[in-house]
Amino acid sequence: MQVNKNYLEQLLLNQSDKELCERQLKMYKEKYELLRKTWQQYTMSAKKGYEEYKKMEQNIKNMEKELEEKNKNVQRISNKLNAFEKKVSRGMRSSRGKHSKRYSPK
Numbered sequence: 001m002q003v004n005k006n007y008l009e010q011l012l013l014n015q016s017d018k019e020l021c022e023r024q025l026k027m028y029k030e031k032y033e034l035l036r037k038t039w040q041q042y043t044m045s046a047k048k049g050y051e052e053y054k055k056m057e058q059n060i061k062n063m064e065k066e067l068e069e070k071n072k073n074v075q076r077i078s079n080k081l082n083a084f085e086k087k088v089s090r091g092m093r094s095s096r097g098k099h100s101k102r103y104s105p106k
Helices: 005-102
Strands: none
């Protein structure tokens, strides 16, 4: 079998192209793997951050409910105190004259 020079040159070019492609493929695979790992870490971090955000959001809602309940209790107590003060002041007004005459010091 006779092999001409052009054929050998073409084989060498093909071989070098193949090696170049293999190196590029290896390089792209390494870059892909690095990006995949980075992306995976990012998504894990984002997921963790989102879960923390949701917990904080729920805690805030719970605190708002507690605060609202405490405000209602304070308002109830305030209303009772105001009603009691009115009752006491009415009682004091109606008994002022009576008490001052009965218990006047000598």
